[in-house]
Every structure is written in structure tokens, then in C-alpha cells.
Amino acid sequence: MDSDVNIRHSIITDTEGTILTTSHRDGVTNYLSQTETEASLKRAASAWKGRKELSAKIGNGMYAVAAFEKITRMTFPLGDENLIFVSMGSNTVRLDLHEGGQKQIVQHILNILSRDPTKE
Numbered sequence: 631m632d633s634d635v636n637i638r639h640s641i642i643t644d645t646e647g648t649i650l651t652t653s654h655r656d657g658v659t660n661y662l663s664q665t666e667t668e669a670s671l672k673r674a675a676s677a678w679k680g681r682k683e684l685s686a687k688i689g690n691g692m693y694a695v696a697a698f699e700k701i702t703r704m705t706f707p708l709g710d711e712n713l714i715f716v717s718m719g720s721n722t723v724r725l726d727l728h729e730g731g732q733k734q735i736v737q738h739i740l741n742i743l744s745r746d747p748t749k750e
Contacts, residue, residue: 647675
């Protein structure tokens with residue numbers, strides 16, 4: 631959450647899409663109900679399993695992006711057993727030149743997951 635002001639919330643699930651933990655930015659209201667969120671995460675986890683089946687031919691998935699009018703949701707594998715979903719608002723806010731958009735957030739999260747947040 632601290633890596634970029636545009637991140638609304640993040641959720642970690644298992645590979646079935648069951649929520650393990652969640653973090654919300656203060657003042658952010660969810661667009662979806664808890665039931666809708668859970669169903670959406672289960673569908674996304676299922677899609678991720680489908681991508682994983684192709685990994686022998688195309689390599690391991692690094693992330694997936696789903697863009698909507700109000701939010702953009704990015705999904706990253708977190709080890710072999712979990713996924714992390716990061717939601718950012720479509721009305722991005724830049725407070726200074728060090729804050730970026732979707733590409734910068736994706737790269738930053740990949741760096742964190744690689745255990746080297748200083749990588750460029």
C-alpha cells in the first residue's frame with residue numbers, strides 16, 4: 631500500500647481464490663460487496679490456474695492486468711500457493727514525479743516479489 635498512492639487495496643488469496651488477508655487504503659470504499667469480491671477473486675484464481683497449465687510451453691506467468699472503467703486490477707503469483715491482487719483507481723493521482731502509473735506499479739511489485747525492491 632505504501633509503494634504508490636494510486637493503490638486502492640491489495641488482497642492475498644490462495645490458489646482457489648480464498649481470501650487470506652487484505653489491506654485497504656484509508657478512505658477507500660469498495661465498489662463490490664464482500665460476496666462479489668470473493669466470487670471475482672475465485673474467477674481470477676481459476677483463470678490463473680489456466681495460465682499455469684501453459685507454463686511448460688510459454689514460461690511462468692508474471693502478472694495479469696484487468697482494466698475496467700473505475701479500477702485496474704493486477705494479479706501476481708505469490709510463490710506457488712498464493713496470489714496477490716492489487717487494485718488501483720482509474721483516476722490516478724500524481725503528487726510528485728516519483729509516483730507512476732500502472733507500468734511503474736507492476737515493475738515495483740515484481741521487484742518486491744523478487745525480494746529486491748531496489749531493482750529497476
